[in-house]
Amino acid sequence: MDFTFNEDQLALRDSVGRFLMVEAAPEKLREIWQTDAGRSPALRAKIAEQGLTALSVPQEHGGLGFGDVDWSLMTQELGYFAIPDSLADTAYISAAFLTALPEGHALRNEWLPRIADGSCRIAIGHPVNPWVGDVQMADLVLLPADTPDGLSWHALGPEQVSVEVLPSIDASRRLSNVRWTPGAATCIAEGACARALADETLDRATVNTAGQLVGLAQRMLDLSVDYAAQRKQFGKPIGSFQAVKHHLADVVTKIEFAKPVLYRAAWAVAHEHPQRAVRASHAKLVAAEAAWTAARKAIQVHGAMGYTWEVDLQMFMKRAWVLDAAWGDRAFHKARMAQALLSDGAPLGPGATF
Amino acid sequence: MDLTYTPAQQAFRVEVREWLRTHVPRESLASYDTREGFEQHKRWEAHLADAGWSSVTWPRELGGRGCDLIEWLIFEEEYWAADAPMRVNQNGILLLGPTLMEFGTPEQKARFLPGTARCDLMWAQGWSEPNAGSDMAAITSRAIRDGDHYVLNGQKTWSTRAVFANWLFGLFRSDPQSSRHNGLTYLMVPLDAPGITIRPIQALNGKQAFAEIFFDEVRVPVANRLGGEGEGWNVAMATAGFERGLLLRSPARYQRTAQKLVQLYQRHRASANRDPSIREAVLRAWMGAEAYTLASYHTVCRVQQGARIGAEASTNKIFWSELDLEMHETAMRILGPRAELRDDPEVHDWLEGFLFAQAGSIYAGSNEIQRNIIAERLLGLPKS
Numbered sequence: 066m067d068f069t070f071n072e073d074q075l076a077l078r079d080s081v082g083r084f085l086m087v088e089a090a091p092e093k094l095r096e097i098w099q100t101d102a103g104r105s106p107a108l109r110a111k112i113a114e115q116g117l118t119a120l121s122v123p124q125e126h127g128g129l130g131f132g133d134v135d136w137s138l139m140t141q142e143l144g145y146f147a148i149p150d151s152l153a154d155t156a157y158i159s160a161a162f163l164t165a166l167p168e169g170h171a172l173r174n175e176w177l178p179r180i181a182d183g184s185c186r187i188a189i190g191h192p193v194n195p196w197v198g199d200v201q202m203a204d205l206v207l208l209p210a211d212t213p214d215g216l217s218w219h220a221l222g223p224e225q226v227s228v229e230v231l232p233s234i235d236a237s238r239r240l241s242n243v244r245w246t247p248g249a250a251t252c253i254a255e256g257a258c259a260r261a262l263a264d265e266t267l268d269r270a271t272v273n274t275a276g277q278l279v280g281l282a283q284r285m286l287d288l289s290v291d292y293a294a295q296r297k298q299f300g301k302p303i304g305s306f307q308a309v310k311h312h313l314a315d316v317v318t319k320i321e322f323a324k325p326v327l328y329r330a331a332w333a334v335a336h337e338h339p340q341r342a343v344r345a346s347h348a349k350l351v352a353a354e355a356a357w358t359a360a361r362k363a364i365q366v367h368g369a370m371g372y373t374w375e376v377d378l379q380m381f382m383k384r385a386w387v388l389d390a391a392w393g394d395r396a397f398h399k400a401r402m403a404q405a406l407l408s409d410g411a412p413l414g415p416g417a418t419f
Numbered sequence: 420m421d422l423t424y425t426p427a428q429q430a431f432r433v434e435v436r437e438w439l440r441t442h443v444p445r446e447s448l449a450s451y452d453t454r455e456g457f458e459q460h461k462r463w464e465a466h467l468a469d470a471g472w473s474s475v476t477w478p479r480e481l482g483g484r485g486c487d488l489i490e491w492l493i494f495e496e497e498y499w500a501a502d503a504p505m506r507v508n509q510n511g512i513l514l515l516g517p518t519l520m521e522f523g524t525p526e527q528k529a530r531f532l533p534g535t536a537r538c539d540l541m542w543a544q545g546w547s548e549p550n551a552g553s554d555m556a557a558i559t560s561r562a563i564r565d566g567d568h569y570v571l572n573g574q575k576t577w578s579t580r581a582v583f584a585n586w587l588f589g590l591f592r593s594d595p596q597s598s599r600h601n602g603l604t605y606l607m608v609p610l611d612a613p614g615i616t617i618r619p620i621q622a623l624n625g626k627q628a629f630a631e632i633f634f635d636e637v638r639v640p641v642a643n644r645l646g647g648e649g650e651g652w653n654v655a656m657a658t659a660g661f662e663r664g665l666l667l668r669s670p671a672r673y674q675r676t677a678q679k680l681v682q683l684y685q686r687h688r689a690s691a692n693r694d695p696s697i698r699e700a701v702l703r704a705w706m707g708a709e710a711y712t713l714a715s716y717h718t719v720c721r722v723q724q725g726a727r728i729g730a731e732a733s734t735n736k737i738f739w740s741e742l743d744l745e746m747h748e749t750a751m752r753i754l755g756p757r758a759e760l761r762d763d764p765e766v767h768d769w770l771e772g773f774l775f776a777q778a779g780s781i782y783a784g785s786n787e788i789q790r791n792i793i794a795e796r797l798l799g800l801p802k803s
Contacts, residue, residue: 066428066489067421068713068720134420290798305801307787310794317793318734325713326706332422347706399702406705407681407698413705414678415496415671416432418712419422 066419068328070138078138084115085146091377094147098236104151104186104202112152113183121160126177128160133269137331140273144280147380149237151186151199153277158270159187159207165262172220172253176205192216193267193393196240200228209263210247216259219251235383265334268345270392272330275345278352279323281385282359286316288378289359289366296368303366312362319355326351329419340412343405346398353395356385424493431486432493438470439501450771451507452626457583460507464538474512474536476666481520481528482536488665488719495669502675510579511535511542513666515588515607522605522646522654531607543581543610545589545632546655548574553788555590556599556652560634562591562606564641564648569593569606571614571637577782581630582619585610590651597649605651607643614638623774665719665728667783668739670712676746676772677708683753683769691753700749707742714738730796733789740779740786747773 070078088111097105112118120135122128136157143153160180163173179185188203192211200206206221228241254262290313293304303309330348333341360382364371371378389395405411424432448463449456467473468482476491477483486494506512516535519528534540551557560573571591581587587608594602610617614637622628646654684691684701691697714735722728750769751758758773760766780786794800 066424066716066720068716069724070420286798290800293800301803302801304794304798305803307791307803310798310800310803311787311790313798313800314733314737314790314793317797318737321731321734322707322710322714322738325717326710328420328717329422329713332420336422347709351706351710399699402702402706403698406702407685409685411681413674413681415500415674416493418674418709418716419424 068325070134074135074138077135078142081115081117081139081142082145084111085142085148088112089146089148091147091380094237094380098149102202103149103237103239104199109152109183109186117152118156118183119181121157121164122177122181123164126173127181128177133161133272133331133335134328137272137276137328140276141280141283144277144282144384145284147237147281147284147384149199149239151188151202151239153273154189154199155185155187156180157273158266159189159205161269162189162207162262162266165265166253170253179204189266190243191267191270191392192263193397194391196231197243198241199239200226200241200243201230201239206243206245207253208243208245208247209259212247215256216263217247217252217256218254218259218262219245219247220253221245221251225251233387235387236380237384238387264342265337267392268330268341269334271345271349271398272327272334274388274392275323275327275330275348275352278349278356278385278388279320279327281381281388282316282320282323282352282355284381285356285359285363285378285385286313286320288381289313289316289363292370293366309366312366316355316359316362319351319358323348323351323355340405343402346393346401349393350395350398350402353389357389360385428489428493431490432497435472435494435497436501438472439497439503442466442470443501443503447502448504450626451505452580452622452624452628454583457507457580460504461538461541463504464506464508468537473508473538474516477512477516477520477532477536481532488723489716491666492669492671492715492719495671496674499669499671499675507580508535508538508541509667510544510584510588511538511540511586514544515542517666518588518645518654518657521657526642527645540586541580541584543578543584543587543630543632545575545578545587545591545608547577549576552577553785555655556603558590558592558603560591561595562593562604562639563595564593565638567641568638569604569641569644571606571608571634571639574631574633576631577620577629578632579629581610581617581632582627587632588645590655593648593651600652602649603651603655604648605645605654606639607645608637608639612637612639623777624771665715665722665732665735668735670708670715673708673711673739673742673746676743677704680704680746680750680753683750683765687753690755694752697749697752700745700752704742704746704749707738707745711735711738711742730792733784733792733797736783736789737780737786737793740776743772743776743779747776 119128120131124130163176166173185204186202187205188197188200190197190208192209206226208219210217226243226245228243231240233240293309294302296303327348330344333344363378367378370376448459451457451460464473471484475484475486475494479485562569562571587610590603591606593604614635616633618631619627620629680701751773761770
């Protein structure tokens with residue numbers, strides 16, 4: 066039993082954090098998000114230089130072969146710095162999806178090395194999501210088709226899909242309604258294999274979203290602490306008032322008790338634990354609660370400044386608000402947990418934690 | 420990260436489980452807040468001690484089992500899963516014991532620890548006073564040095580089970596000129612000393628769950644002082660840290676409660692589902708108990724690698740006390756009109772637990788104090 070990260074994992078997390086603090090500062094992100102594409106090839110190239118796009122790719126395809134547990138630290142950094150969906154969707158979710166295809170599958174050999182070197186973007190859909198993110202700039206689009214014959218997965222080039230853009234309140238998002246036609250030529254997985262891919266991808270993406278929500282909560286807390294220490298009323302920093310302190314202490318507690326849940330879920334995904342789905346849903350629910358609480362308390366502490374476009378808090382609040390319903394809304398995850406836990410013989414109680 | 424138990428840890432779990440299976444009394448004991456129940460629980464503790472289970476994290480030579488903290492978590496999981504009796508001497512085993520090991524002289528350790536492990540010494544706490552609650556540094560009870568004794572005068576209150584205990588540890592002002600956290604001294608006091616009067620306070624459940632203690636010219640040998648004269652605050656803070664931190668409320672307690680809540684819900688699903696928020700509350704109970712357990716494992720593993728628990732212990736205290744309240748409120752809502760029937764066998768434990776849960780956000784440092792600690796020490800916000 067060792068429920069900690071090793072020094073290498075923590076050092077990588079710290080170095081990624083330092084890199085993003087400089088390269089993905091809020092003013093830079095605002096500029097990028099104002100463009101139609103909303104993405105910066107230059108920033109992606111720098112991120113690839115740091116090795117971030119290669120994390121999940123197996124070593125034989127030019128990657129680092131890291132797993133979900135490493136990513137549970139990394140996704141918190143992505144959330145903390147409000148890095149748009151495309152990076153994790155490509156380098157984490159799609160990389161793992163392609164790696165799960167049978168050995169020697171043409172798609173693996175073609176795309177995994179390109180993910181590793183940062184020269185592609187991949188968009189991935191899922192039956193649980195009504196829209197698909199980041200399709201416009203994608204070099205490859207992975208989409209499920211739910212037909213009477215069952216679920217199948219398809220790989221499409223940008224020329225094989227047409228998109229209707231759906232602007233989001235979160236300026237970082239690039240959502241679209243995708244029109245396309247499944248066919249034998251596009252199909253990459255069917256039957257039980259396709260179902261397993263969908264399930265595994267859902268749980269992984271759920272944990273990915275949870276990690277980002279925890280990171281977002283931490284960022285909103287940090288912004289609020291800075292603001293409360295500087296802003297003075299009645300001749301004192303507002304952070305010296307107990308009502309303000311208690312708002313922020315509540316956020317600390319939510320974050321502290323969301324993190325270990327996130328880490329167990331990441332481990333469950335990495336090790337195909339029988340309780341993987343429940344653990345992933347649990348992580349997403351507590352992370353969303355932490356992030357929404359952080360947003361609510363942060364805007365209160367910021368006062369009217371928090372309601373402005375100008376103050377950066379809005380960037381993080383909006384991401385927290387929209388990620389709550391991404392990869393399964395709360396109703397979906399609660400229903401999944403209720404089904405598993407409130408049935409007879411569910412593994413509950415002391416000793417059933419791992 | 421490796422979230423599997425080692426073969427040795429698995430074997431330890433089996434050993435604990437087997438022992439409990441053959442030794443836990445079939446009939447549940449009377450409440451330890453009654454004289455009869457207190458004596459029953461004391462006998463159970465002696466039984467645990469004889470088999471080396473009463474204080475598993477203590478070193479073997481002091482009556483413990485030398486377990487590490489992962490083994491402690493495993494022990495607690497098995498203990499709560501077996502519905503074994505409540506632990507009546509937690510004050511001694513979890514609070515005083517570790518403090519004695521850190522601050523005690525070799526003579527004090529030899530004198531007090533084995534008896535505490537065996538529960539011959541049953542400890543009450545002496546912190547709060549009528550005018551020193553959340554503001555503990557406002558203590559005025561005095562311990563004035565007179566040769567090789569201290570002479571105690573004053574009053575302590577909210578001392579859990581002090582009516583039945585035979586010893587007390589607590590803080591007294593040894594320097595009458597001092598104020599706040601200076602000039603306080605940590606003393607261990609036999610409760611049968613002349614000049615001590617103990618007056619029970621009836622708690623919400625009608626039982627003598629705590630007491631006020633009056634000191635009138637009580638003479639306590641200097642040898643009963645833990646740490647230096649005037650250094651009591653730091654010694655006490657170590658105890659408060661243990662209490663709020665890991666040990667006082669083991670996660671298995673809440674996992675067991677959450678499990679029973681799920682079972683209660685399953686037995687009354689049709690009537691409970693008339694209020695759709697109940698199902699969600701049951702789920703939240705499980706999620707909270709799991710989160711608390713995971714946070715404990717995470718902390719324990721970090722501590723075993725050399726980390727110190729600091730102000731983050733305050734988040735623990737807030738979390739378990741609020742979780743306990745939510746779980747018992749949910750049980751009350753499931754039980755509906757029956758919830759007030761104190762003798763109903765299905766109701767009894769939930770009702771007692773519900774009443775006790777009301778105290779959780781108040782004792783061991785009120786949750787408001789904990790939030791101040793988090794804001795000031797973890798977030799670095801200025802003092803008011």
